[in-house]
Structure formats: structure tokens, C-alpha cells
Amino acid sequence: MYEYVIVGGGVHGTCLANYLIDSGGYTHDELRIVDPRDALLASFATKARQCGMRTLRSSFVHHIDTEPFSLETFATGHGRGDELVATEDYPNRPTLELFLDHARYVIDRRDLADCHVQGTVSAITEPDHGESLRVETDERAFDTRRVVLALGLGPQPTYPEWTTPMPDDAALTHVWEEGFDPTAATAFDGRTIVVGGGITAAQLACRFAEQTHVTLLSRHDLETALPEADPQWINWGHIETHIHTLPAGSQARHDRIRNVRNDATIPPYVMDRLTDACNRGDLAVRIGEISCAHATGDGLLVRFADGRSTATVQVLLATGLEPAPDHPLVSQVAETLGLERGANGFPVLNDRTLAWRRTDGADSRVSVSGMLAETTVGPLARNVIGARRVAERLLTGCSESRGQRRTASEPAHLG
Ligand SMILES: Cc1cc2nc3c(=O)[nH]c(=O)nc-3n(C[C@H](O)[C@H](O)[C@H](O)COP(=O)(O)OP(=O)(O)OC[C@H]3O[C@@H](n4cnc5c(N)ncnc54)[C@H](O)[C@@H]3O)c2cc1C
Known part of the structure; x- marks a missing residue:
């Protein structure tokens, strides 16, 4: 019997495992990351490289x-202080390689890879x-007291x-x-159209x-x-005042979050790269949409919504991912365990413990992290910072329930 099985070993799953082990409350034998x-x-490393990301957007x-x-401390200790990139009106941001090397250092220092089991739940x-x-995976099963779903941003790419x-x-x-493979795609003998209006599309366009x-x-x-949302949204106090006061599972919570997220925006340091590429004559920005496209022997023939068309092109889509609640595992878990889903299919959580609520209102043994x-x-x-917030609430919830278990069992033990 494991104490925790974390489904997903990305930024969130790994960060949560690090916090659980660091708390001293869990051993490696009690924890699995599938x-x-x-x-x-x-x-995360693959996605970042696929879109030509050079630095993190966050600090x-x-x-x-x-x-x-x-x-x-890791950067200065390894003579890599210059990889903390100065940014106007914002703290320094790490290069992608520095962020990943530091993450590998954390994984090695805590032997987190010992908890990793390869498999799809x-x-x-x-x-x-x-x-x-x-x-359950195709190969084996794990019995556990608690599960955290850390499945990432969304199950599938979105196609127009x-x-x-x-x-x-x-x-x-x-x-x-x-x-x-961005390297193979740059070998295309014709024009390239990158579709999208956010940071991923902009970085991809600059790379190409x-x-x-x-x-x-x-x-x-x-x-x-610059940031994906104002940094005040890092603080629980602000989140509790502006989100938790709205009904759990309501559309109002989604609307508030949508309104304060800077979705489909480009940070100034990427915008500068775009402008430089435009000035060099290597890049053009066009506002519009593709209405239809046909495959020909030497690429695509593309027609735009304004009626114009162009031939011999390759199209690279940076149009995002399907919503996270569309993940098949989310539906399976909700249906099998009788868990409540709110507006847009999102899990309804206990705001204090992050436990996914059952339809009868009780806390389940499943929590979620990430989107x-x-x-x-x-x-x-x-x-990235969201994982830290989740870890704090999980640890608070666990110490409470472990305390309760201890209190309940103490008299018998002492007796
Ligand atoms: C290119 C890019 C750059 C970003 N830059 C920043 C940034 O600078 N700062 C910032 O704060 N945020 C950034 N983000 C947002 C966010 O931090 C990342 O998306 C981060 O990877 C989210 O972590 P995650 O663990 O939720 O998802 P992921 O890192 O994608 O991990 C999810 C994991 O779940 C696994 N999984 C899915 N289904 C199953 C299953 N059924 N069974 C087992 N495992 C499963 C996947 O294999 C994957 O490994 C960026 C995102 C992207 C895509």
C-alpha cells in the first residue's frame, strides 16, 4: 500500500513528490510517480524545445x-549567474537549460527518479x-491511500x-x-505559415x-x-478573497480566472525578437484566418478567409491543447468514484485540502494539480508556482489526517 501515487511526472508531479519527500512525512517506498x-x-523539456523557447517566462x-x-544558488554555485536574464520591470528569468539543469539537480539530490514508474494510467x-x-496501468496496479492527478495542460493538440x-x-x-521535429520542418522547400497568436506561435516563428x-x-x-497573470495571484490570501468567495464549481470562478489571465499574449522579450525578424525581412505578421487548404505535390494550397490564397506552403499550428478536463482519465475517475464536476467539466475541489469532492459532498482520496x-x-x-501552492495544501491536509489517525489509534496503542 503506497501513501501517494502521483499520476504524471511533469513539472507538477515532480515538484509535489519533492515537497512530500522533503517534508519528512513520506519515504521513497511510500510514493510512486507514474x-x-x-x-x-x-x-515539459520536449515541449519547450519543440517551440524554440530560450528562457522561462516566469522568474x-x-x-x-x-x-x-x-x-x-545553483546558478551562482555553478558559475552560471549570466543565465539569470535581466528583465525590465520584472525579476530575472532563467534560461531553459538552467531551469532544466536545476530541476535535474533537485531530482538527483532527492533520488526522485527512484519513485518513477514508467506507464500510462x-x-x-x-x-x-x-x-x-x-x-491501473496496462502492465500493473498500485494500491494507495491517495492519488494526485498531475496530467498537464490538455490531452490532445487542438486542430482548426x-x-x-x-x-x-x-x-x-x-x-x-x-x-x-523543428529541424526537419525547417528543411521544407517553400514558405512557412505559423498559425497562432500567443507566446508559442511567436517563439516558433522566431526560430523558423x-x-x-x-x-x-x-x-x-x-x-x-510579461507574466501570465499578475503576481498577486501567487498569494493564497488574494486567491481566497477573489476566487473562493465565489461558489465552488460555478461559471463565475472560470470567468474571473479567464479575465485575469493574459492568455494569447506575447512577452516583450519575444516581441522584440519578432520585431527584429520583421525588420530583417525574414518574418511577416498577418491578421486573419485560413478558411481551407488542399494538399498538393509540393506543399499546401491555402485559402485565407479574406479570399486570397497562396501555394507551396507548410503550415505549423500553435493553436493550443484541448481543455484539461477532456482527458479521458478525468472522466473515468469522476464516473467510477462518483466525483463532482462543475462548469466546463472541471473537478470541484475542497478549497482547503484540494481533495476532489464526491457528489455527496464528502472529500475523496483524489486531489488534482496543474490546470x-x-x-x-x-x-x-x-x-510552475501553482505546484508549490498545491504542495502546501496537500501537506497541510495530510498532517491533519495523519494527526487524526494518530489521535484515534493512540489510546489502543497506549493501552
Ligand atoms: C512551452 C511551454 C513553456 C512554459 N513556460 C512556463 C514558464 O516559463 N513559467 C511557468 O510558470 N509556466 C510555464 N509553462 C506552463 C507550465 O508550467 C507547464 O506547462 C508545465 O509543464 C505544467 O506542468 P504539468 O506537470 O501540469 O504538465 P506536464 O509538465 O506536461 O506534465 C504532465 C505529465 O502527465 C503525464 N500524463 C498525462 N496523462 C497520463 C496518464 N494517463 N498516466 C500517466 N501519466 C500521464 C504526461 O506524460 C506528462 O509527463 C509553460 C508551458 C509550455 C508548454
Whole structure:
């Protein structure tokens, strides 16, 4: 019987495991992280490289370790202080390689890889009526007292409607498709159109503009914002005042979060790269949409919504991921364990413990982290810092329930 099984070994799953082990309340033998990748954090590292990201958008105090200045100490201790990039009106931000090397250092220092089991979780069941959970992969099962779902941003890339009737070998790909290889895509002999209007599209366009001519096609004017939400959303006090006062599971919580997140924006340091590429003549920004496209022998023939068209192009989509609640495991868990889902299918959580509530109102043994926890953890839930907030509440909830267990068993023990 494990104490915790964390489903997903990305930024959140790894950070949570680090906090649980660091608290001294759990041993490696009591904890498992199940993830199909061959290494923890591999999903984030792959995505970051696929889109040509050079630096984190968040600051140097946002990382997977428990001590806020851990990354800065790591950087200066390894002679890499210059990889903390100065940013106007914002704390320094780490380069991607510094962030990842520090994360690997944390994983090694705490032997977190010892907790990692490779596998994809297909179901979670309750074999003994609420006393424990069973986490199932195709190969094995784990019995555990608690589960945390840390499944990431969304299950599948989002494809616009016009892409549906397209052969597999068409010159069309999505940046979040498994196996997307930016190096191979730069070898295309024709024009490249990057579709999207946020940071991922902008970074991808800048990367490609170093080798070929690129058109960045956005549905809306490009907008600039540095953080993904105001840093005051890091604080529980602010989250409790502005989110927890709204009814759990309500559309009002979503609306408030949508209104304060800087979604589909581009930070100034990426906007500067875009402007430089435009000035060099390597990149053009076009506001509009593709209405249809046909595969030809030498790329795509693309028609835009304004009626104009262009031939011999490859299209790279940076159009995001399907919503996190659409993950099949979320539906399976909710249906099998009788858990409550609110507006837009998000789990309804106990705001204090982050336990996913049963439809009868009681806390279940399942918690969530990352984007799935947004309606309780707020607009930065999906970000690196969101994992730290979840870890704090999990540890508070655990020490309370362990304390209760101890108190209940003490008389018999003493007797
Ligand atoms: C390119 C990029 C740059 C970003 N930059 C920043 C930044 O600078 N600052 C910031 O704060 N945030 C940033 N974010 C947002 C956020 O921090 C990252 O998306 C982060 O990876 C989220 O962590 P996660 O653990 O929720 O998801 P992931 O890191 O994607 O991990 C989810 C894991 O769950 C696993 N999984 C899914 N389903 C199953 C299953 N059924 N069984 C087992 N395992 C499963 C996946 O394999 C994956 O490893 C960025 C996001 C992206 C995509």
C-alpha cells in the first residue's frame, strides 16, 4: 500500500513528490510517480524545445524545489549567474537549460527518479469501498491511500476545422504533436505559415525565421504582457478573497480566472525578437484566418478567409491543447468514484485540502494539480508556482489526517 501515487511526472508531479519527500512525512517506498516518459519532466523539456523557447517566462524563484532561492544558488554555485536574464520591470528569468539543469539537480539530490514508474494510467478504482484506491496501468496496479492527478495542460493538440480532410503526409503539423521535429520542418522547400497568436506561435516563428521566411498568422492583433497573470495571484490570501468567495464549481470562478489571465499574449522579450525578424525581412505578421487548404505535390494550397490564397506552403499550428478536463482519465475517475464536476467539466475541489469532492459532498482520496486545479488554485495554477501552492495544501491536509489517525489509534496503542 503506497501513501501517494502521483499520476504524471511533469513539472507538477515532480515538484509535489519533492515537497512530500522533503517534508519528512513520506519515504521513497511510500510514493510512486507514474508517467509514460523515460524521465521525469521530459514532457515539459520536449515541449519547450519543440517551440524554440530560450528562457522561462516566469522568474528565478519559480522552480520545483522547496526553497525559493534554490535556483539562484545553483546558478551562482555553478558559475552560471549570466543565465539569470535581466528583465525590465520584472525579476530575472532563467534560461531553459538552467531551469532544466536545476530541476535535474533537485531530482538527483532527492533520488526522485527512484519513485518513477514508467506507464500510462488507464483507470483508478476503489476496490475496498473508500479505504484505498487502485491505480491501473496496462502492465500493473498500485494500491494507495491517495492519488494526485498531475496530467498537464490538455490531452490532445487542438486542430482548426479546416484541417480535418487532410492526408497524413500533408505539409501540416502541430507543434505539440508527439514527434514534431523543428529541424526537419525547417528543411521544407517553400514558405512557412505559423498559425497562432500567443507566446508559442511567436517563439516558433522566431526560430523558423532564422532559417526561412515565415508568416505568423494570428486571428487577433498581437498583444504584449510579461507574466501570465499578475503576481498577486501567487498569494493564497488574494486567491481566497477573489476566487473562493465565489461558489465552488460555478461559471463565475472560470470567468474571473479567464479575465485575469493574459492568455494569447506575447512577452516583450519575444516581441522584440519578432520585431527584429520583421525588420530583417525574414518574418511577416498577418491578421486573419485560413478558411481551407488542399494538399498538393509540393506543399499546401491555402485559402485565407479574406479570399486570397497562396501555394507551396507548410503550415505549423500553435493553436493550443484541448481543455484539461477532456482527458479521458478525468472522466473515468469522476464516473467510477462518483466525483463532482462543475462548469466546463472541471473537478470541484475542497478549497482547503484540494481533495476532489464526491457528489455527496464528502472529500475523496483524489486531489488534482496543474490546470485541473485552476478553479481553486487560481489563474497561475497551471504554472510552475501553482505546484508549490498545491504542495502546501496537500501537506497541510495530510498532517491533519495523519494527526487524526494518530489521535484515534493512540489510546489502543497506549493501552
Ligand atoms: C512551452 C511551454 C513553456 C512554459 N513556460 C512556463 C514558464 O516559463 N513559467 C511557468 O510558470 N509556466 C510555464 N509553462 C506552463 C507550465 O508550467 C507547464 O506547462 C508545465 O509543464 C505544467 O506542468 P504539468 O506537470 O501540469 O504538465 P506536464 O509538465 O506536461 O506534465 C504532465 C505529465 O502527465 C503525464 N500524463 C498525462 N496523462 C497520463 C496518464 N494517463 N498516466 C500517466 N501519466 C500521464 C504526461 O506524460 C506528462 O509527463 C509553460 C508551458 C509550455 C508548454
